[in-house]
Amino acid sequence: MKEYKVIEVKRSIFEDNDKDAAKLREELKQQKIFLLNLMSSPGAGKTTLIKRTITMLKEELKIGVMEADIDSDVDAQAIADTGARAIQIHTGGMCHLDADMTRQGIKEFGVQDLDIVILENVGNLVCPAEFDTGSSKNVMILSVPEGHDKPLKYPLMFSVCDVVLINKTDVLTYFDFDVEKCKEYIHIRNPKAKVMFVSSKTGEGFDEWVDWLRKETADWVQ
């Protein structure tokens, strides 16, 4: 049982979240810290993806994880068990994090010794997309069992993400998931989105994903 802090963040007092997010992003850039905002539906596999990512990168980069949930500490516990630093953020019922809430988490966490901070946002395809957290990049996971039509139904989420990770490819054969249609729908929403296919369970596709993260982090701190 590894240790991790649990903090309760307060509702933001800032009216202009975009301005506050830009400020936080700049502060983190000065400190050479890459903040990855990871979003998805509940159960799409954010925590498992983070665990495997840490395992693959831990010899070369120091990674810390901020787990945002309405309640429970199961995710922070899972991350702490890998040996990585973790903090659990409770949102007090709120469906997303904004820049000020992210800053509260970062302050409590202490990030000076880290290269990458992964923010696991609340599992939700609607609200988190509306609030810039101050992240360097936004990444989302769409898992195969959710279906290929999600970009049609949750347009904003797909528009704000730099990378869409299609996760759980190990069960592709058990679901009616049309890979080509999915890519087409994502690119309707966001022509620039990179689409990668991964399985956090088997590790399939992780070389491409980890290469991307490594390169973006290197570019960020230059």
Add this chain to the structure above:
Amino acid sequence: MKEYKVIEVKRSIFEDNDKDAAKLREELKQQKIFLLNLMSSPGAGKTTLIKRTITMLKEELKIGVMEADIDSDVDAQAIADTGARAIQIHTGGMCHLDADMTRQGIKEFGVQDLDIVILENVGNLVCPAEFDTGSSKNVMILSVPEGHDKPLKYPLMFSVCDVVLINKTDVLTYFDFDVEKCKEYIHIRNPKAKVMFVSSKTGEGFDEWVDWLRKETADWVQ
């Protein structure tokens, strides 16, 4: 290609949603209409469950479906293709429906000839739980690929539901889903919740679910 209306609902002007919801519920009871509010994460299988439910009950009960989404009409189209009456509600980016938005949908839909109206809420485990829609009963779907820990992370959603349907049981063997732990976690949040196991794909467990819906509808209109 069957026909269905698409309407854009407006942000509610009522301050007291609970009061407004109680009023709508009473109005529907007077009209002998059972309103089922169906909630889940994106991709848990709400639309497929509704389609099979309609197929099993269509000889005995008149069912209409109100599909709420931020964007797209794919769900209303899927329902209309079964021959059931459907309407697509666009929430204008909002993450939930409240009682007034539900009333706007009902008014446009016209429900006088129906026994059951199924409201497919926005795919989201957070926000829809916070707003009483005026429904007779709340039902949620948790799908197997999402994992058994969701009641720990999204407490309110599990607290407000009369029935939790564990869907996609046909893929149970491909996921690390602990059935007993899931039931235990649900009952921590809500000791009265009925838990049923179904597969909308194969029909497994649907007799129990349809029996429940039939009985609740009969009780409601008495």
